[in-house]
Amino acid sequence: MSGRPDAAAQEAARNLEEIRRMREIEEAILGRAPENDVGPSLERIAAVMELAGDPQHSYPVIHITGTNGKTSTSRMIDTIVQESGLSTGRFTSPHLHDIRERITLSGKPIPRDKFISAYDDVAPLIEIVDARSAGSGGRRMNFFEVLVAIAFAAFADAPVDVAVVEVGLGGSWDATNVADGTVAVVTPIDLDHTHLLGDDLVGIAQEKSGIIKAGSVTISAVQDPDVAAVLAERAEEVGSDLRLEGDSFGVLARDVAVGGQQVSIRGLAGDYPDLFLPLHGAHQASNLATAIAAVESLVGGGTQALDRSVLAAAVARMTSPGRLEIVRRSPTVLVDAAHNPHGARALVAALDEAFTFTRLVGLIGIVADKDAASILEALEPKLDHVVISRSSSPRAMPPAQLGALATEIFGESRVTVEGNLPDALDRAIGLAEEEGLGGGVIVTGSVITAGEVRLLLGVTDT
Template sequence: MSTPTPDDLRLRMALVTEEILQRSPENVVEPTLERVRQVMDLMGDPQHSFRVVHLTGTNGKTSTTRMVERLLREMGLNTGRFTSPHLHDVRERIVIGGEPVDEQRFLDAYDEVLPFVHMVDERSQAEDGPRMTYFEVLVAVAYAAFADAPVDVAVVEVGLGGVWDATNVADGDVAVVTPVAIDHTRLLGDSLEAIATEKAGIIKEGAIAVVGVQEPEVMQILLDRADEVGATVQAEGISFGVLEREVAVGGQLLTLRGLSGDYRELFLRLFGAHQAHNAALAVAAVEAFVGGGEQPLTDEVVRTAFEDMSSPGRLEIVRRSPTVIVDAAHNPAGVTALVEAVRESFTFGRLVGVLAVMQEKDAETMVGLLEQVLDHVVVTRTSSPRAIRPDRLAEIAVAYFGEDRVSVVPDLPDALDTAAGLADDGGMTGAVLATGSVVTAAEVRMLLGVTGT
């Protein structure tokens, strides 16, 4: 068989991506692990061939996942990383050794998984059930790729919730729970207790649960789950945390307390108090993973990993003159963290927002929070069919900003141009902040020629 050319690989990759997209989208969740578990069983359970650090929560999951993986990789481990959603290319979700899987490796894993996916689809449809979903197939591909590599450890972010999330066919040695807030109420429930109960499902027998700061009712649910399965809980503010934090050029200086040691004057190339807390969670999770929380990491490992840390689409500067920042905040808790970070880390003379939000989100609360830092907002929409219509979003924005501070530009490229022009009215200190969803951040990055992750 001849070796496929780069053009062959790109074409096949495009066809496979479209094939997977034809399945139920990842915001359609089937409350069962049965289908993905059947595929894993038919393949010989590849998810059990490597150790796992599993992460859930409402905000901060992707950044914390990237931090954990970077620390483990700095320790010399061959790592896998699974995150979602992606910004530009589905292969971003499946990372081995710090790099997204190449097209050949993705296609090899897909070809390995596909016969079993078809078998499970046929079984399910014979019982009037659905085919495997988009997300379930990607999880199967990721676990197959990690097993084939092979990786020493996979750092896995849930897609949604925990109990029924397809990633939960794997059992984490360490379960990380970032702060839990209200989001995805249609799928997870409309109370903190219901959402926390779903997310607690990643805490498995004998695991160490590393838990960020939580509301009391959430913490109680996590403690009850840990007690039920015989897991150990290490909580931020008690077992580990942020000791000192200082804003610095291009990021922040941190002193962190881990489970078994303190780490001083670390430069983190990310903005905001929320990223400092993500960093503390990551250090504690890695300590828990490599030594049960009983031996510190070396200062060199932590320092080098943090200096190299990135989290694309999270308060990321993607252009200068004027400065354009993108942030994937898509719920009130995320926007609250964004607003606090903007206030703390930047001193813009004029800040203009580009805002596009999904229909199922609490747009009104998000707009109200953003009004605190935006001088003007340009409402628009992304290419997603789930985006709120610009005229509807404008009605919400006018209620908070007033008519004079709201512009409606239906097409995102034109909206970005309009915002840049309005920011120029602030002179050299004018800037643009594009936010409201992951898709907003991704499409603005793409428009400005930024595709790296």
């Protein structure tokens, strides 16, 4: 025998080394300021991108902002573009389980080796920019800015035909805004991240409208009239062609179906009847209409209809993990990442339409900087009982504090507080089972809560 390791042993050694290196990189990135600790400036990320040769300009970008529906819409756009025969890169946030979910290549989380390679490419440049910033009394790049740099480098290296890029916060000063979107997409704008963006819809819309660039097409979901006016003003100012849902495109019809809904969509360039969308809720039908209009704008300038068979195939395989997703049966347990009042209201409407429970128990964990009272008030009419808990996030609201707030809204008899999430899940399931086969559990309040319950129930696919 030669003593040389066989191919399987070599592969195992490579995998172990990649896992070790990924852990090392994640620790380094997480050691930076968190993504919600932002310095409103593009200076740092722009400097890194310039040193890297501006990879974000080497492929067309569909850039997505809004308050709710960004990730679902991003995934829909990505799926349609892939089904059309193009390779894609997608950047979204936050992740449910694995940091690599944020950066996908043709629909799959970026392989470890490609993540490592992209990080190794940009890390020296980030060090240079960090040193410059420190020398002038500025701040280091934060967690989110570093991930944006990795994503844009990975997309150029792949290379991808199209990048689908979701903002993290806002728009104008979001790190992703160093890219110039060929198509700008604006999902519904509402109040969220008010400690960073303010509590005025017009001001929030002005910040988010910063992704609209000269010569682009802007696709917007239905908006408050004041928000629509802001978008129109920005589009006119920079020379973007603005197309609004309900005017240029929209949902023509939809019916509840087993496992989802049957929808008919009017796009910019044609009608697409009888598409089966395996997702629930009017908001997902609207997201689909927005996604179709965005892809029409990219591949045909909004004047060429998509191939109907290709589109139907794409829609039929769409998924949105953590968004009104069934993760267990008997009793039914659903997870939904609603983390603001607008999302909670959309969740209630979808539950009313698509599910019939004799008893519905909410398992709720909310991050401390969210409008917890308004979220609970939106959910109250739909839930028979709530179990209050927390995720592992250091930003999670303490269960005792959230429980006291829930008691004010639901009444003491309808509230149970369990500080440990696994215990809370067991308690919620037990309460749902008190009604026999008709009970159910909805887990909501934050992306992290939804993701951790998915893991507890053995669901890891994204």
